Each structure stands twice: as structure tokens, then as C-alpha cells.
Amino acid sequence: MNKTSLILLLTAFCLTCFGMNEETRDSVQSRRELVQAESEFAANYARAPRFKALFHYYPHAEEAHVQFDKQAIDFFHKLTYGEGWLMDVTASLADYPYEKLKEYSIVVSLNAAPADSAQRVAFEQYMESGGGWMGFHASAYNDRNTGWPWLNKFLGCGLFYCNNWPPQPALVECETGEHPVTRTLPHTFVAPASEFYQWQPSPRMNSDVEILLSISPKMYPFGLKDVVKFGDFPIVWTNRKYRMVYLNMGHGDEGFIDATQNLLFVNAFRWVVSRDQEGDPFMK
Amino acid sequence: MNKTSLILLLTAFCLTCFGMNEETRDSVQSRRELVQAESEFAANYARAPRFKALFHYYPHAEEAHVQFDKQAIDFFHKLTYGEGWLMDVTASLADYPYEKLKEYSIVVSLNAAPADSAQRVAFEQYMESGGGWMGFHASAYNDRNTGWPWLNKFLGCGLFYCNNWPPQPALVECETGEHPVTRTLPHTFVAPASEFYQWQPSPRMNSDVEILLSISPKMYPFGLKDVVKFGDFPIVWTNRKYRMVYLNMGHGDEGFIDATQNLLFVNAFRWVVSRDQEGDPFMK
Amino acid sequence: MNKTSLILLLTAFCLTCFGMNEETRDSVQSRRELVQAESEFAANYARAPRFKALFHYYPHAEEAHVQFDKQAIDFFHKLTYGEGWLMDVTASLADYPYEKLKEYSIVVSLNAAPADSAQRVAFEQYMESGGGWMGFHASAYNDRNTGWPWLNKFLGCGLFYCNNWPPQPALVECETGEHPVTRTLPHTFVAPASEFYQWQPSPRMNSDVEILLSISPKMYPFGLKDVVKFGDFPIVWTNRKYRMVYLNMGHGDEGFIDATQNLLFVNAFRWVVSRDQEGDPFMK
Numbered sequence: 001m002n003k004t005s006l007i008l009l010l011t012a013f014c015l016t017c018f019g020m021n022e023e024t025r026d027s028v029q030s031r032r033e034l035v036q037a038e039s040e041f042a043a044n045y046a047r048a049p050r051f052k053a054l055f056h057y058y059p060h061a062e063e064a065h066v067q068f069d070k071q072a073i074d075f076f077h078k079l080t081y082g083e084g085w086l087m088d089v090t091a092s093l094a095d096y097p098y099e100k101l102k103e104y105s106i107v108v109s110l111n112a113a114p115a116d117s118a119q120r121v122a123f124e125q126y127m128e129s130g131g132g133w134m135g136f137h138a139s140a141y142n143d144r145n146t147g148w149p150w151l152n153k154f155l156g157c158g159l160f161y162c163n164n165w166p167p168q169p170a171l172v173e174c175e176t177g178e179h180p181v182t183r184t185l186p187h188t189f190v191a192p193a194s195e196f197y198q199w200q201p202s203p204r205m206n207s208d209v210e211i212l213l214s215i216s217p218k219m220y221p222f223g224l225k226d227v228v229k230f231g232d233f234p235i236v237w238t239n240r241k242y243r244m245v246y247l248n249m250g251h252g253d254e255g256f257i258d259a260t261q262n263l264l265f266v267n268a269f270r271w272v273v274s275r276d277q278e279g280d281p282f283m284k
Numbered sequence: 285m286n287k288t289s290l291i292l293l294l295t296a297f298c299l300t301c302f303g304m305n306e307e308t309r310d311s312v313q314s315r316r317e318l319v320q321a322e323s324e325f326a327a328n329y330a331r332a333p334r335f336k337a338l339f340h341y342y343p344h345a346e347e348a349h350v351q352f353d354k355q356a357i358d359f360f361h362k363l364t365y366g367e368g369w370l371m372d373v374t375a376s377l378a379d380y381p382y383e384k385l386k387e388y389s390i391v392v393s394l395n396a397a398p399a400d401s402a403q404r405v406a407f408e409q410y411m412e413s414g415g416g417w418m419g420f421h422a423s424a425y426n427d428r429n430t431g432w433p434w435l436n437k438f439l440g441c442g443l444f445y446c447n448n449w450p451p452q453p454a455l456v457e458c459e460t461g462e463h464p465v466t467r468t469l470p471h472t473f474v475a476p477a478s479e480f481y482q483w484q485p486s487p488r489m490n491s492d493v494e495i496l497l498s499i500s501p502k503m504y505p506f507g508l509k510d511v512v513k514f515g516d517f518p519i520v521w522t523n524r525k526y527r528m529v530y531l532n533m534g535h536g537d538e539g540f541i542d543a544t545q546n547l548l549f550v551n552a553f554r555w556v557v558s559r560d561q562e563g564d565p566f567m568k
Numbered sequence: 569m570n571k572t573s574l575i576l577l578l579t580a581f582c583l584t585c586f587g588m589n590e591e592t593r594d595s596v597q598s599r600r601e602l603v604q605a606e607s608e609f610a611a612n613y614a615r616a617p618r619f620k621a622l623f624h625y626y627p628h629a630e631e632a633h634v635q636f637d638k639q640a641i642d643f644f645h646k647l648t649y650g651e652g653w654l655m656d657v658t659a660s661l662a663d664y665p666y667e668k669l670k671e672y673s674i675v676v677s678l679n680a681a682p683a684d685s686a687q688r689v690a691f692e693q694y695m696e697s698g699g700g701w702m703g704f705h706a707s708a709y710n711d712r713n714t715g716w717p718w719l720n721k722f723l724g725c726g727l728f729y730c731n732n733w734p735p736q737p738a739l740v741e742c743e744t745g746e747h748p749v750t751r752t753l754p755h756t757f758v759a760p761a762s763e764f765y766q767w768q769p770s771p772r773m774n775s776d777v778e779i780l781l782s783i784s785p786k787m788y789p790f791g792l793k794d795v796v797k798f799g800d801f802p803i804v805w806t807n808r809k810y811r812m813v814y815l816n817m818g819h820g821d822e823g824f825i826d827a828t829q830n831l832l833f834v835n836a837f838r839w840v841v842s843r844d845q846e847g848d849p850f851m852k
Contacts, residue, residue, distance in 0.1 A: 042482060042515040043446035043507070050509070078477075078536070081450045084509020162611035166649045169831040171752040184455040184502045186472070188754070192827040193646075198610060218752045223611070224838060225618070225652020227850050231610040252646070258827045259476040259542045263453040270508060282511050326766060326799040327730035327791070334793070362761075362820070365734045368793020468739040468786045470756070543760040543826045547737040554792060566795050 050281035051105035051273055052086045056112045059091050065111040065138055067253040072110050072136065075256050093119040098126055105276045106132035106269070109139035111250055124150050130277040132243045134268055137250025155246060156239035157203035165226035167193045167252045171216040172235065180271045181245060182212050185264060192258045195251040202232040212236040243275050330368050334565035335389035335557055338380070339373045340396045349395040349422055351537040356394050356420065359540050377403040382410055389560045390416035390553070393423035395534055408434055414561040416527045418552055421534025439530060440523035441487035449510035451477045451536045455500040456519065464555045465529060466496050469548060476542045479535040486516040496520040527559050614652050618849035619673035619841055622664070623657045624680045633679035633706055635821040640678050640704065643824050661687040666694055673844045674700035674837070677707035679818055692718050698845040700811045702836055705818025723814060724807035725771035733794035735761045735820045739784040740803065748839045749813060750780050753832060760826045763819040770800040780804040811843050
């Protein structure tokens with residue numbers, strides 16, 4: 001290694017070490033170029049609703065779940081302003097056989113799962129046929145009495161294992177900055193108060209699963225009543241075999257107080273819809 | 285390059301790479317020194333209101349604008365507690381000819397612009413004579429029908445070009461950590477839900493403009509109904525020819541849920557006022 | 569230095585420079601191992617309330633203090649759901665002689681201090697005997713007229729010195745990432761609006777004190793009415809001679825809008841309780 005190559009190597013290190021500053025300078029430069037270079041109109045304005053979404057929750061469920069669900073409906077309803085997309089809300093999937101479900105680009109399960117075997121079959125068919133899903137918190141809850149093995153295949157994890165209690169804020173880690181759901185989030189942030197679940201086996205053991213966010217191990221011991229002491233703790237993930245994202249948040253009335261978490265929710269919703277098998281609705 | 289100079293170089297790298305920790309240790313040290321060295325009283329308590337500010341909004345405008353405006357008035361009203369400064373709020377600039385405007389250290393335009401040519405003339409005279417201004421969101425909106433070229437000279441940018449829709453949170457980047465408006469903000473943060481505007485030409489093309497914050501390019505494609513695909517996206521800036529800051533936030537009811545954005549608003553307000561041509565009111 | 573050792577050295581630098589990514593990869597790896605290795609149940613579920621806490625506030629105090637206090641009571645009350653611990657709230661310590669105080673693992677003072685010498689004596693005996701304390705804002709206020717030297721010995725600082733006004737958000741710095749109270753917090757964050765106090769002498773001058781959080785010097789000049797110009801500005805600390813944490817936040821109605829600050833509050837509460845001299849209640 002001669003002097004010149006050493007200097008080149010060290011320069012490369014410099015650029016790497018100062019990555020953030022360089023990136024800033026680069027992005028300023030590239031923004032300036034963008035201004036000068038582009039001629040196409042920068043925005044794609046919807047001429048009609050781009051897609052339909054079905055929101056499902058149980059109005060008479062556990063109070064803290066209903067608190068989250070109602071706030072979630074308000075949150076997503078605000079995203080429909082101007083009719084960029086259409087939102088249906090139901091308290092029961094009984095009226096949604098596969099033929100109706102398939103009209104929706106995404107089903108959003110707010111602490112809710114199909115209530116009987118007919119609803120399960122319709123939902124399975126919907127997902128196996130390329131349907132989209134975003135589920136919060138108890139929508140994925142299942143134990144030995146659930147008797148729905150497909151749910152675990154779909155989620156890519158085992159049964160509910162344990163939880164912190166009471167709901168409280170938690171430091172969370174984005175495990176990748178490359179994914180559309182987490183690309184605009186900081187590497188770590190504090191998620192507002194919720195109850196969080198562990199699973200056994202963890203979805204991390206499933207090679208089809210990509211973990212997006214997990215509770216930081218720095219939170220251990222985690223809880224005041226029910227104290228989680230250790231263990232892998234993924235809270236947002238996707239099973240690549242399906243068009244889905246699961247988010248474990250969803251307990252209590254603080255789910256929408258934080259702009260960063262709110263962006264996570266918009267990102268996840270948008271990403272599932274964008275992969276609609278009839279083409280990305282946002283490109284129409 | 286010999287062994288000694290290599291080691292020196294590598295040591296320099298170490299110090300650079302571990303910059304944050306060094307800075308922390310330094311600032312603790314300097315704080316300790318401050319405690320021991322200072323003898324002057326650390327605070328400057330106001331003996332009378334330091335300045336007057338005029339807030340302007342239209343109570344019958346678009347609902348989502350009025351939501352923001354009313355929350356802004358509450359937010360700034362809380363900053364008057366103890367009468368450190370005086371706040372006037374008006375729904376019309378008709379009663380504010382230049383002679384009255386010039387009593388104010390700052391005019392804050394909440395989604396509102398002068399309504400006719402007399403009001404425009406008074407506002408122009410106020411700003412050209414060293415007046416202070418902080419404008420939010422639609423206060424800077426203008427298109428081919430606006431017919432007020434001075435506004436573009438003042439803002440330092442072209443016409444409204446495009447926007448994301450619906451309002452949603454967005455990752456924003458502070459383009460400088462040196463400016464009093466952004467010095468206390470993180471390099472990037474997620475701003476709460478708003479609609480954001482692009483301009484053409486971008487204010488970045490104006491050499492008198494200093495861009496303070498912009499939407500991160502990581503947000504592209506940005507929107508669910510109206511999708512912004514690319515382009516320079518400054519959202520907070522100052523035109524150095526005037527005593528002013530423009531902030532593009534201001535649509536909907538989530539403008540004040542985030543402590544970081546709240547600090548940005550206080551910083552911008554304080555900075556404009558601090559440069560009053562009769563001297564910094566906070567030094568009185 | 570030969571080529572091989574240079575390459576080794578540079579590789580070490582790489583690993584250092586890319587610390588964050590490495591850490592992420594490592595923690596993913598260690599999480600995976602945790603999943604495979606552990607056999608013990610990961611959580612410790614309470615079978616009975618783990619401890620008792622006494623909250624103290626004055627319902628007829630300054631309005632902005634009562635706003636914070638009532639929100640604090642709601643915030644901590646939500647943490648009792650499921651009776652993991654028992655919460656008593658009182659508007660007077662008159663009914664709490666030492667014999668009653670000692671039943672509590674922690675006393676939380678919300679802008680409140682003992683009201684007379686009998687209450688002071690009981691509180692002194694409680695703390696000197698290993699009692700736990702978490703105090704907010706004005707609970708630590710004292711000046712030349714207070715006449716309670718023990719309070720300063722307990723807090724580890726001098727008299728109230730000066731404050732910013734009005735309440736506003738502030739950039740704060742965690743001075744250590746090793747302490748259980750700050751381990752899960754970012755290095756810096758913006759705390760929501762409050763009035764903040766300086767002390768003279770600063771608690772930093774006391775070798776028994778560990779400063780956990782302070783106002784960033786970047787905030788200077790800090791305030792619109794009462795402007796703090798310089799000085800050491802610790803806002804959260806512990807005096808190692810006692811089982812206590814003091815938090816200077818506590819003025820106004822924005823104390824609980826931020827997930828990061830909420831986590832700080834939970835951490836501080838949990839840490840004081842966890843050091844109960846009869847053993848860590850969370851291990852029961």
C-alpha cells in the first residue's frame with residue numbers, strides 16, 4: 001500500500017465518517033439540480049378515489065381497545081378528505097364474504113379478528129388471493145384456544161406469549177431504514193403508551209418475515225405490574241408471503257399523540273395499498 | 285507518511301468519529317465553569333411589556349385553516365402570560381394603515397394575507413420600513429390571479445406550484461444548525477400532519493433566501509390523494525432582505541401536538557422580534 | 569506498521585465508524601440468541617399490588633400548577649390499571665405522620681411541599697429512614713423565607729435563583745445514558761412547555777448529586793418575558809444520599825403531550841420504587 005492509495009482510503013473514510021453532513025450537502029445540491037432539471041409536473045393529482053379500504057372493529061370490546069379503535073377511525077377518516085380514497089367501517093365481517101372483501105385494496109383490523117369460521121374462510125381467501133391487510137394490537141392475539149392455525153402461518157409467528165402491563169411509552173428501534181414503512185422514521189424513537197405483546201416463537205424465526213420495529217432491549221425490565229424481563233420483542237413486521245403489515249400498538253387513548261408514530265401508521269397503510277396486485281393506485 | 289503522522293491522523297479520526305461524546309463531555313465541563321465564573325445575575329426580568337404583536341386571521345376561512353389559526357392564537361396567548369408582551373388579534377387589516385402597523389414589532393399572518401390593495405400598500409410600507417413578519421401556510425399562497433408581484437419579491441419565491449394531500453406528518457430536515465430559528469432543533473424530525481406547498485421557482489433559487497427547513501426527499505412519493513413525486517421542498521425560510529420568517533405549516537388540528545415543532549414556532553417568533561430596528565426588546 | 573496491521577486498524581475504524589449499524593446488527597443477533605436460549609418464562613406477573621404510592625398536591629394552588637398536578641394524577645392513575653400498585657392522593661400531609669408515611673414505597677410531590685413544621689419533621693424522618701421521593705417543579709421551590717435548611721441538604725442545591733418566563737418548550741440534554749432514568753431516552757430531546765428553575769449554588773457543585781438532564785446552553789437567551797442569559801441549568805437529578813429524583817417540569821397544561829417525556833416520568837417513578845429498602849417490588 002503506497003502513500004497515494006492510503007490517502008485515497010483515508011479520504012473514503014472521511015466521507016463515510018462524515019456521512020450525515022455529506023448527505024445533507026449532497027441532498028441540498030441534488031435538490032437544487034432537481035429544481036433546474038425537471039420539466040414534468042411534480043405531482044399526480046387524483047381524478048377519482050384511488051382505492052377502497054375496509055376498517056373493522058368491535059364497538060363493545062375492552063374499553064381501552066375501543067378508545068384506540070375510535071381514534072384510529074378518526075385518524076384515517078381525516079386521510080380521506082377530498083375523497084382520495086373511500087373508507088368503509090364495519091362492526092362485523094359477517095356481511096363481507098370473499099366476493100365483497102375483494103373490492104377492497106386493504107382491510108384494516110382494529111383490535112378485531114374474524115368472529116367465526118365463515119368469516120375466517122372469507123378472510124383467508126382474501127389474503128391468499130392477494131388481499132391487503134394492516135392489523136393493530138389484539139387483531140393478532142391468539143392462544144391455545146383460538147384454533148386457527150392459518151392465522152399463525154399468516155402472521156409468521158407463534159402464539160401470544162407475554163406482555164408488559166400497564167400500558168406505557170417504550171423506546172423502539174427501527175431494524176431497517178431501507179423499507180418504505182420505516183424509511184422516514186428515526187433509527188430509534190419513543191412510542192407512546194401501549195401494551196406490547198411478545199410471541200412464541202418470535203416472528204424473527206420465520207425467514208419469510210421482515211421485522212421492521214422492535215422494543216429496545218434497554219426497556220428491560222419492562223413493566224410495573226406485569227414485568228417483561230428479557231426476550232426478542234418485535235412489534236411491527238411484514239410476512240413477505242402476504243401483502244400485510246402487523247403493528248402491535250393499539251391499547252389505550254395515547255395512540256395518536258406522537259407525530260413520528262402517526263407517520264409510521266400512514267407509511268404502513270400506504271405501502272400495503274401501493275402493492276395492490278392491480279397496480280399501484282397512487283400511480284393512477 | 286511515517287508511522288507518527290499516521291497515528292496522529294488516525295487519532296484525529298477517532299476524535300471526529302466520537303464527536304458527540306466529546307461534545308457532551310465538553311459542555312458538562314463548560315457548564316461547571318459557568319457556575320463558578322459568573323457574577324452578574326443570570327436573568328433579565330421584564331419590567332414592562334417588551335413589544336406588541338399583531339395576529340391576523342380570517343374566522344370564516346376554510347375550516348382546517350381556522351382550526352390551526354385558533355390553536356395558534358391560544359398557543360401564542362399562553363406566551364403572553366405575565367404581560368411580557370402585548371398581543372392584538374384582528375380579523376381584518378382594514379383598520380391597520382401603516383401608521384398603526386408600525387407600532388407592532390411583528391405581524392403574524394395566520395393563513396391570512398391583506399385583503400385589498402389598500403391593505404397591501406400598508407403592509408408593503410410596513411415591511412419595507414423594517415417591520416417584522418411571521419407567516420403561516422396560506423398566508424403566502426398566490427397564483428396567476430393574485431396580481432401582487434411584491435408578495436413574490438417579499439417571499440423570495442415564485443407562485444404556488446403543488447401540494448401533498450391529505451394533510452399528514454412528514455419527515456423534515458433542518459438545513460442549518462447555526463440559525464437562531466433551528467439551533468435548538470434536531471437535524472431531522474417528524475412534523476405533525478399538515479398540507480405542504482411547493483413553489484416555482486423554489487425560494488432556494490433566490491440568493492437572498494436562507495432555507496431553514498425542508499421536506500425530506502425520503503418522503504417521495506408523498507401523498508395519498510395528491511401525490512408529490514419529486515422536487516425541491518423548502519417549508520421554512522427567511523428572505524434576508526426583510527425581517528421575516530415564513531413557515532408552511534398551518535392546515536388542520538394537529539399543528540401544536542409536537543414539542544419540537546412548538547419550539548420551532550417560539551424560536552421563529554422570538555428571532556423576528558429580536559431584530560427589531562429599535563433594538564432587541566429582550567435586552568431591555 | 570506493516571500492511572496487515574494497517575488493514576486491521578482500518579477495519580477496527582470501520583467497525584467504530586459504523587457503530588450504529590453494527591450495534592443494530594449485534595442486537596438483532598443477540599435477540600435471535602435470546603429467543604433460542606431462554607427457557608424461563610420471560611415475564612414476572614404481579615399476584616398482588618407490588619407497593620403503595622402517595623401523591624400530594626394542593627388543589628387551590630396557582631392555576632398552572634394545578635393543571636399539571638391533575639394531569640399527573642390522571643397519568644399515574646392509568647399506570648395503576650389492574651392494581652399492579654396502589655395509589656393514594658392527598659391534598660394535605662397533615663394526616664400523614666411518619667408512621668403512616670412509612671407504609672409508602674414512594675411519595676410523589678406535585679408542586680407541593682410539607683405545609684408546616686410537623687409535616688416537615690415527618691417527611692424528614694421518612695426520607696432519612698430510606699423513604700422514596702419523586703418531586704415535580706415547585707415542590708422544591710425555596711428562598712430566603714422558607715427557613716428549612718434540611719430541604720437544601722436533601723435536594724443537594726441552594727435556593728431558587730431564576731427562571732425563564734413564559735413556559736415554553738426547551739431543548740434538553742441527557743447527561744448520562746447509563747442511568748436507569750435516562751437509559752431509554754435520546755441524547756437530546758425537546759421537552760414540552762414548562763417554566764424551568766435555576767438554583768444557586770447549582771446541584772452540580774454537590775458531589776453527592778448526579779445530574780440526569782439539563783437545559784441545553786443552546787437555549788440561551790431563554791425566555792420572552794424573563795430571559796435567562798447563561799448559567800448551569802440542571803432540571804432532573806438525584807441526590808445519592810437519598811432515594812429520590814427531582815424533576816423541574818410541572819407548570820401548565822402541556823406536561824404530558826410528549827411520549828419521550830412521559831417515558832422519563834415512568835422511568836423515574838419506577839427507579840425510585842425499585843430501590844425500596846425491603847427489596848425491589850418488581851422482582852416479587
